[in-house]
Amino acid sequence: MIELRDIQKTYRIGEIEYPVLKGINLEIEAGEFIALMGPSGSGKSTLMNIVGCLDRPTGGQFLLLDQDISQTTDDELARIRREELGFIFQTFNLIGRISVQRNVEVPLMLSDVPHEERKARALKLLEAVNVAHRMNFSPLNISGGERQRVAIARALANDPKIIIADEPTGNLDLKNSNEVMNILTRLNKDGRTIIMVTHNPEITENCSRVIRLRDGRILENA
Secondary structure, eight states: OEEEEEEEEEEEETTEEEEEEEEEEEEEOTTOEEEEEOOTTSSHHHHHHHHTTSSOOSEEEEEETTEEGGGOOHHHHHHHHHHTEEEEETTOOOOTTSOHHHHHHHHHHHTTOOHHHHHHHHHHHHHHTTOGGGTTSOGGGSOHHHHHHHHHHHHTTTOOSEEEEESTTTTOOHHHHHHHHHHHHHHHHTTOEEEEEOSOGGGGTTOSEEEEEETTEEEEEO
């Protein structure tokens, strides 16, 4: 499903180059639940951005769903992000001025899904993560755990094959962290591929592999 071949990423500031990824080789099969771990500055976020088609590598080859991403246009990358990938962020990234239900509908609007179908699909997803009772609330008026469950529902709106979760429990207490991890585990058992960045080894129990990075390289892949 995902193959990274000698992926490199270097940022340039003025005349100075900063290598962040230094030859990443990695294969991820359909249905895996992958945890990316490593200290700050190890390259986790940069690698996640490349896998999520939010950034392009400086060198190497990235294959996603049998497509060479290095050869795709920006419009095609946008389509892949919209239809094939679902994103969950530590800070939720919900829109406070619209309702919970409308937040879940946003990806469907971008995909031109008709209004009534959007509403029905959003409600079904909110029910699946046990937060439908908050559908008419602003995200600003619900708890952190509820916000993250709304964010998961939004990530699932276009029925993506791959879920990319960046520290999905980072802002949550233990109870809500467990609830979020139970949802992600259930989604994985239903066949979705999940790639999760985390600093917390306690939440990797149900992951199929833990990949540890340091200084832009993979140290451990098991």
